[in-house]
Amino acid sequence: MNREQKRMMQRQGQVGADGASTRRATSSQDLQRRRGERTKPRQFMREVRDEMRQVAWPKRPEVINYTTIVFFVLVFMTALIFGLGAGFSKFVTFFFQK
DSSP states (O other), X not given: OOHHHHHHHXXXXXXXXXXXXXXXXXXXXXXXXXXXXXXXHHHHHHHHHHXXXXXXXXXXXXXXXXXXXXXXXXXXXXHHHHHHHHHHHHHHHHHHHO
């Protein structure tokens, strides 16, 4: 580990000034206990609801705008792929007929 990495880790709080790790050792019992605990369905739904409230949902004009853009790009790409496929098909049939 070089000095720059050590300083960065000190700023992030991962190591102390003496270079020793600041993370506390976890026992195997702590790990087993944490793995065994499960969230109850009611608590899970409450947390999901709280997280969904924090989402920045788009406004109606934004949704309409994005939908229009996606639709026109879809039509354009479909026409482009169809045109290229038809063109190559004509070229290959013309090439192998002679």
